[in-house]
Amino acid sequence: MSTLPHVLGLRCRECGARYPEAPQYVCDECFGPLEVEYDYDYIRAHVTRERIASGPWNLWRYADLLPVAADKAVGIPSGFTPLLRADRLGRALGLKHLYIKNDTVNPTYSFKDRVVSMAISKAVEFGFDTIGCASTGNLANSVAAHAARAGIRAFVFIPSDLEWAKINASLVYGPTLVAVDGTYDDVNRLCAMLADEYGWAFVNVNVRPYYSEGGKTLGYEVAEQLGWRAPDHVVVPMASGSVLTKITKGLDEFKKLGLIDNRPTRVSGAQAAGCSPIVNAFVQGKSHAEPVKPNTIAKSLAIGSPADAPYALRIFRETGGAAEVATDDEVIEGICLLAETEGIFAETAGGVTIAVLKKLAQSGRIAPDEVTVAYVTGNGLKTSIVLEGRLAEGLHIKPTLRSFEAALSERQERQAA
Ligand SMILES: *Cc1c(COP(=O)(O)O)cnc(C)c1O
Ligand SMILES: [Zn+2]
Numbered sequence: 001m002s003t004l005p006h007v008l009g010l011r012c013r014e015c016g017a018r019y020p021e022a023p024q025y026v027c028d029e030c031f032g033p034l035e036v037e038y039d040y041d042y043i044r045a046h047v048t049r050e051r052i053a054s055g056p057w058n059l060w061r062y063a064d065l066l067p068v069a070a071d072k073a074v075g076i077p078s079g080f081t082p083l084l085r086a087d088r089l090g091r092a093l094g095l096k097h098l099y100i101k102n103d104t105v106n107p108t109y110s111f112k113d114r115v116v117s118m119a120i121s122k123a124v125e126f127g128f129d130t131i132g133c134a135s136t137g138n139l140a141n142s143v144a145a146h147a148a149r150a151g152i153r154a155f156v157f158i159p160s161d162l163e164w165a166k167i168n169a170s171l172v173y174g175p176t177l178v179a180v181d182g183t184y185d186d187v188n189r190l191c192a193m194l195a196d197e198y199g200w201a202f203v204n205v206n207v208r209p210y211y212s213e214g215g216k217t218l219g220y221e222v223a224e225q226l227g228w229r230a231p232d233h234v235v236v237p238m239a240s241g242s243v244l245t246k247i248t249k250g251l252d253e254f255k256k257l258g259l260i261d262n263r264p265t266r267v268s269g270a271q272a273a274g275c276s277p278i279v280n281a282f283v284q285g286k287s288h289a290e291p292v293k294p295n296t297i298a299k300s301l302a303i304g305s306p307a308d309a310p311y312a313l314r315i316f317r318e319t320g321g322a323a324e325v326a327t328d329d330e331v332i333e334g335i336c337l338l339a340e341t342e343g344i345f346a347e348t349a350g351g352v353t354i355a356v357l358k359k360l361a362q363s364g365r366i367a368p369d370e371v372t373v374a375y376v377t378g379n380g381l382k383t384s385i386v387l388e389g390r391l392a393e394g395l396h397i398k399p400t401l402r403s404f405e406a407a408l409s410e411r412q413e414r415q416a417a
Pocket of ligand 2: 016
């Protein structure tokens with residue numbers, strides 16, 4: 001079905017069996033997950049830094065390495081978000097070359113716009129008229145928005161205990177939102193059945209091989225924005241583990257294609273202590289994760305049965321990276337530390353990343369000289385409920401000079417006490 005000269009088809013990540021392009025995600029031979037396979041010789045002969053740099057200011061500048069043609073793209077142009085030098089945060093943590101990849105400023109304020117861009121474009125190309133997802137919150141926002149702009153029907157499925165800000169940030173685009181009494185893993189199982197039953201494209205189920213490729217652009221962008229070089233160390237939040245594996249794949253592809261030097265990148269992963277199946281397996285030296293029942297304020301990362309765990313675990317081993325957890329209190333401290341030092345308001349997943357970055361730096365698992373990139377993947381306005389009662393309150397005054405001065409000196413006295 002592929003008309004793209006650089007795409008060969010789908011290939012099983014476990015047994016290597018090959019399939020033509022289709023809305024299929026499991027291998028018929030071994031039930032392993034399928035992945036898009038590319039013709040790297042073809043890509044090497046066509047792609048250059050100049051060709052990429054002259055592309056649009058969004059993720060479609062990397063269309064030569066993606067499974068969708070730029071002129072078939074539907075939804076909202078996403079990506080090419082800022083990579084910021086974080087000198088003040090770096091000084092606080094003892095890191096000399098720290099950067100934040102600020103993916104809070106995507107169209108629906110999380111990195112999910114990248115993966116949805118791939119999935120919805122491919123779903124329309126396959127002829128689907130309805131798109132759906134199993135979501136921990138951000139994915140539902142993104143699917144609803146991109147479907148609205150593409151003019152197709154959306155059904156978004158979420159666990160019923162999500163933050164109201166994330167529920168409204170889906171409903172506003174007019175999808176059918178389905179709140180399910182259960183965990184994300186329950187929602188995901190239901191959606192696998194619905195995909196078969198109704199013949200809809202579920203972005204992270206039956207078109208998952210295309211969906212996940214969108215995560216590679218977070219690797220490409222960082223390399224291009226660093227002046228065409230790989231970082232020495234990246235810290236990535238993990239739910240299913242997919243985006244961590246795809247950032248790694250993106251950097252590896254740039255190295256393989258000669259777009260950047262073959263400098264190694266250590267890849268480290270971050271999870272919330274209340275949902276850390278991948279980190280648990282890493283600490284125990286296992287190659288597979290045992291499922292857990294999530295209990296954390298980092299709801300966007302609350303996947304108890306992470307599909308990409310074995311691949312993430314292999315990446316930590318092969319790159320010399322680490323994996324660490326953050327407690328709920330550390331998540332809130334991480335959100336505040338990033339906000340106070342760099343002016344970036346991240347959601348709970350960003351708090352997880354910054355808290356883990358801090359632990360890795362303080363324990364020497366990130367060296368002070370490493371060029372380090374922390375991925376901040378979602379916006380704090382959607383989870384600001386977790387900060388209630390946790391921030392220094394503002395002053396409340398009458399509209400007079402006296403009232404202001406009284407309130408200010410009262411506050412200064414309180415701080416001195
Ligand atoms: C979904 C999500 C992630 C991680 O997703 P993976 O399933 O590991 O690819 C990270 N941060 C935010 C804010 C998310 O919404
Ligand atoms: Zn297989």
